[in-house]
Each structure stands twice: as C-alpha cells, then as structure tokens.
Amino acid sequence: MQQDILINWSPQETRVAVVEHGAVQELHIERTLERGLVGNVYLGKVSRVLPGMQSAFIDIGLERAAFLHVADVWHRQDNGEPPAFARKNGEPPVPIEKQVFEGQSLMVQVIKDPIGTKGARLSTQISVAGRLLVFLPQDDHVGVSQKIPGAERDALRARLQALVGDKASGGGGGFILRTNAEESTDAELAEDIAYLRKTWARIKEASLRLPATSLLHQDLDLLQRVLRDLVGEGTQAIRIDSLEQFQRLRAFGQEFMPAAAAKLQHYKGERPIFDLYSIDEEVAKALGRRVDLKSGGYLIVDQTEALTTIDVNTGGYVGARNFDDTIFKTNLEAAQAIARQLRLRNLGGIIIVDFIDMVREDHQHAVLSEFRKQLARDRVKTMAGGFSQLGLVEMTRKRTRESLAHMLCEPCEACQGSGQVKTARSVCYDILREILREARQFNPREFRVVAAPQVVELFLDEESQHLAGLSDFIGKPISLQAEGGMVQDQYDIVLL
Known part of the structure; x- marks a missing residue:
C-alpha cells in the first residue's frame, strides 16, 4: 500500500498524518508539554503493595502513582524455569507481596500512558527499541518478528544469534528482530546491537547514580519515531514543513536509518501542509459521533470509559436490487470505514460493533472476513470475534495512549460530558x-x-x-x- 507521511511541526506541537490514496489513515500528535511516556525507563519507588489486587503502586515522579501488576513483574528463576509472570501448566505466578515491598527502589518501564483517571502502567521487564532490533537486557531469548514469513525466520534467527554471541564472549542479552530488518545486512545489525548495548549501559549507570523517582531513559520523540516505526516499503515520501526539523531529522536518519532518511523532503509550499489532503477537516470529522459513508449509510461512534460502540445504519442508501443486498453492501463499506476510524481516532480497549442484521450466513462471513482483513493493516494489535447471538461483533484494540478525542477535547461544562442538557x-x-x-x-x-x-x-x-x-x-x-x-x-x- 503506497503512502505519504506529512509532518506539521510547531514549537508547541508535532502532528503526523499517514495518507494512503488521498485519505488520512492515521494521525499522531505529540505536544511538547504533554509528551507520551511509553518506553520511558524510571527508577521507581514502591509506595504501596496491594496483595488483594496482586498489584503495586509505584512513585515515578508523576502526579499520579503508576500501576504495576504481578503479570508485569519480571523475576528470573534460578533453576532455569520461565520468569514468574509466565504461567506454566496453569500454575499461578509468584505473589506480588513476595517480590516487591514498600520503599523498595525498582527499575520500571512505562508500557501504557496515563489514561483518564488511571495512572501509567509499568513493567519491570525493560526493552530498548532500536532501528532494527528490540533489546531485552534481562533475557537471553533471540526471536524474530511474527510478521516475517516462517521460511525466512530460522535463517534470520541463526544470523542474529551469531551476531549477539553469548555471555562468555561478552555478548548475551535478548534481541527481537523487527519487521523492517528483514533485508538488513550483518553490519547494520551489528551496529544496532552495539547502539542498544551502549544505551542499556547508560541506563544502568544512571540507576546507580540518580535518586528514586528519576527518569533514566526517554524514548525517541515523535519525529524520530516516524522514521523508526512508520516508514515502510510503501512509503513514497516524508514531507515536513520545518527546515530546522528537516535538517535535524535528516541527520538522525542518516546515522541510524539511511533508507528512511532518503525519503525525507522539506515542504516549501505556500499552503499549510495539512491543507494538501484536507487533514484538518478529517480531524474535525473524527471528533464527531457521525461518520457518513459514500453510499449514503453512516456510522455512529460513542466512546465511554468502559468501551466504544459503533452502530451501522443504512441511512439513505437504497441502491441495491433488494433489501438484503442493500444491507450487505452497507456493512461491507462500514467494515472498511470502521477499521480506518479506529486508527484515525486511536480508539482502544473493548469495542462493540453493531452491523446491520444480516439473514444470510454467506453475507455474515463475507463482512467478517473483510473486517478482519482491514484490521490486519493496523500497526496496533487487534482481536475480533465472530457475530454474537445478538448480532454484535466484539473486538479489542490495544490501548497505549489517549484517543484523539481525549487528547483534543474535554467534557462540556454545560452537560459534564453527557452530551445532553435539560430543555x-x-x-x-x-x-x-x-x-x-x-x-x-x-x-x-x-x-x-x-x-x-x-x-x-x-x-x-x-x-x-x-x-x-x-x-x-x-x-x-x-x-x-x-x-x-x-x-x-x-x-x-x-x-x-
């Protein structure tokens, strides 16, 4: 799928739009004063252990204490067994009260940003992402991205294992080969390994020198993550409207990601860069409840604290030969539109989709197949079930940061977020x-x-x-x- 990446930069905010065939598919926003925390490594201090919830609250210097669940506590077993958070043969993990205690200093990494009233979610398994690899310093496992075809994975794993070496030779540590490293050379992989090990050495040194609640390592900013995470084979150009940031990003890319850096362009047009594909209009639509489909049907999207519901309606569409075909074609179009809206709005958690009821099973299978096909394009992990007895499709989408609506909007003073006021x-x-x-x-x-x-x-x-x-x-x-x-x-x- 061919795509363009447009970057609108200002001192207070960076906005990145991923455009495919003239339509915005993803929108990423990072504000200087509200930068995301995912990937940051802190020296935390255990403020409270809750055995009943099998979790602990960790002070990492933020307004709200962060949350550590027992499932995210890394604990290497001396007998060579899997870590404690990996359940084996149905056995429960080691209770959290036997692994952490109040007042303890603990190196932790943010795996979910604070969302709403919830604090950040943490893990004690540290991972450091590079251009080609993800480094797991507490592990010895060498793996390959699941998205790389199986036939090539064994050969890539063997190459990577040889480059990583073992502890006896001064190597070791766990590494996962990212999807974009499929065609990389041994020299490029070795360079990334050296960079990641050097980064980890800096983190360890800082953990011994700095007091509790200190930030030990900060993930790349949004501009740098564009080159690391968003650029793929289908990316034709990355256009940025700031000369200063273009030069900074080009220097960073030439050092770490030369292939991605070659696609960078400085946008010099008179029109604002987001006007090229009416992106601001798309953002305004993505903040509304109603999404119109080209056929005349429409979606109603309602986001709540617990879940998001999406209702499909035929609206004014009467173009098919009979009513069953009208419903089928509306649902097919809706399947594509819903997958795009999930990406554009960055909706996460539990999502319930109410497609229009279909009588024929072949229509149901076709709509579900198209829906899953569209979801497979998502960079974020999704899982979708089949049609329930009530005709609903239940799905989940991994939530790592605030949705677009929560980032750009706040509850109305008049209705306190209910969407209604008294007559x-x-x-x-x-x-x-x-x-x-x-x-x-x-x-x-x-x-x-x-x-x-x-x-x-x-x-x-x-x-x-x-x-x-x-x-x-x-x-x-x-x-x-x-x-x-x-x-x-x-x-x-x-x-x-």
Whole structure:
C-alpha cells in the first residue's frame, strides 16, 4: 500500500498524518508539554503493595502513582524455569507481596500512558527499541518478528544469534528482530546491537547514580519515531514543513536509518501542509459521533470509559436490487470505514460493533472476513470475534495512549460530558419548584430569577401564567434577569 507521511511541526506541537490514496489513515500528535511516556525507563519507588489486587503502586515522579501488576513483574528463576509472570501448566505466578515491598527502589518501564483517571502502567521487564532490533537486557531469548514469513525466520534467527554471541564472549542479552530488518545486512545489525548495548549501559549507570523517582531513559520523540516505526516499503515520501526539523531529522536518519532518511523532503509550499489532503477537516470529522459513508449509510461512534460502540445504519442508501443486498453492501463499506476510524481516532480497549442484521450466513462471513482483513493493516494489535447471538461483533484494540478525542477535547461544562442538557421548559419548572421551596424557609421582599436568555424568554411567553400563579400563591413578586453567559440549565435565585 503506497503512502505519504506529512509532518506539521510547531514549537508547541508535532502532528503526523499517514495518507494512503488521498485519505488520512492515521494521525499522531505529540505536544511538547504533554509528551507520551511509553518506553520511558524510571527508577521507581514502591509506595504501596496491594496483595488483594496482586498489584503495586509505584512513585515515578508523576502526579499520579503508576500501576504495576504481578503479570508485569519480571523475576528470573534460578533453576532455569520461565520468569514468574509466565504461567506454566496453569500454575499461578509468584505473589506480588513476595517480590516487591514498600520503599523498595525498582527499575520500571512505562508500557501504557496515563489514561483518564488511571495512572501509567509499568513493567519491570525493560526493552530498548532500536532501528532494527528490540533489546531485552534481562533475557537471553533471540526471536524474530511474527510478521516475517516462517521460511525466512530460522535463517534470520541463526544470523542474529551469531551476531549477539553469548555471555562468555561478552555478548548475551535478548534481541527481537523487527519487521523492517528483514533485508538488513550483518553490519547494520551489528551496529544496532552495539547502539542498544551502549544505551542499556547508560541506563544502568544512571540507576546507580540518580535518586528514586528519576527518569533514566526517554524514548525517541515523535519525529524520530516516524522514521523508526512508520516508514515502510510503501512509503513514497516524508514531507515536513520545518527546515530546522528537516535538517535535524535528516541527520538522525542518516546515522541510524539511511533508507528512511532518503525519503525525507522539506515542504516549501505556500499552503499549510495539512491543507494538501484536507487533514484538518478529517480531524474535525473524527471528533464527531457521525461518520457518513459514500453510499449514503453512516456510522455512529460513542466512546465511554468502559468501551466504544459503533452502530451501522443504512441511512439513505437504497441502491441495491433488494433489501438484503442493500444491507450487505452497507456493512461491507462500514467494515472498511470502521477499521480506518479506529486508527484515525486511536480508539482502544473493548469495542462493540453493531452491523446491520444480516439473514444470510454467506453475507455474515463475507463482512467478517473483510473486517478482519482491514484490521490486519493496523500497526496496533487487534482481536475480533465472530457475530454474537445478538448480532454484535466484539473486538479489542490495544490501548497505549489517549484517543484523539481525549487528547483534543474535554467534557462540556454545560452537560459534564453527557452530551445532553435539560430543555428550557424543564429548567423553568425546576426554578418554580426552587422558588416555592425557598418561600417556605425565607421571607424576602422579592425573588429574582437569573437565568439563560432562552429560559427567561419562555417565562415571559408560554410559562408566564405559571410564574404569575406562583407569585400570587407565595404573595411575593418574582422578577426575571437574563444572563447571556449562563448555559441553558444554569440559574440562580436571588433573595432581595
């Protein structure tokens, strides 16, 4: 799949769009003041151990304590057995209270950014990513990416094992060959091995020198990760609109990733780079609930704390010969659109897709097959089940950072994130009840209602009779004051 990568850089924010056939497929944003933590290595301090949850809270110097689960605790066995977090023959791992204790200093790595009210998730197994390899310094395993065909994997593993060597020869450590290293030479691999071992030596040295809660190692910034993680064989060009960052990125790429650096271009056009493919418009659409399909159908995307639901509707599409074909074609188009929206919005966790009900099993199989095919293009790990008894497709997508909506938006002050506010009439009736309640407790000269203009307008028009009736009943005048800064369901009752 041919793609272009566009980079819009400013001192406060870096935005990267991956475009295929003129359509935005992925959007990555990194803000200088809100840079992600995944990959960072810290010298943490155990602040609390929770045996009941088999987890611990670790202070790594952030606002919220980070979270370490027993499944993420690396513990090498002296008898050559697998690490404690790897269950063997159904046996439970070693309890966390026997592995860590309060006040202990512990080297940890962030594997999930803080999301919402949850702190960062940690692991004690450290991995350092390079251009071609991932280094696992606490391990001795040498592996090859699952995406590389099986026939080539054994040969690549043997090559890598020879380059890594063993502890006796001053080598050792675990390495995983990344997908983009399939065609690399021994010299390139040896260079990456040396770079990763040098990085690990710096991390170890810092852990002995710095106090607890210190940052020992920071992962590459978004610009550098573009070359390391996003560039592939199908990438035609990487265009960046900042000359200074272009030069910095080219220097970094020529040293570590010459093939990727060769695709770098400095964009000099007068139009903003994101205007080339209307990317800002796509971002605005990705923040909305409704996604229109070309056929006339549409999706409704609702994101909550627990899960994300996606509902497919035929809308105005009536183009097929019969109703079954209309539903089938809408669902096929939706399968492609949903996979793209997951990438674009960076939705993670549990996702429930409600395709339009299909009677024919061959239609169900075809839609599910197309959906899984589109999900396979995702860089992030996904798992999708079949149709449930209720006709729903349940899936998961690994969540490592905030979704696009959570990064760019915040809950509405008026509705507190519910997406709804009370009608003006409901607010009027709330005010009438509140005045009656206040009149029973206090004896002011007058009640003054301060409310949004649309509420005051309703009191002066359709609800004037009810307001006058209440005034007669309590024997006090009620005056109205419109306040333009108030939202519809806000009001104040002033006792004069």
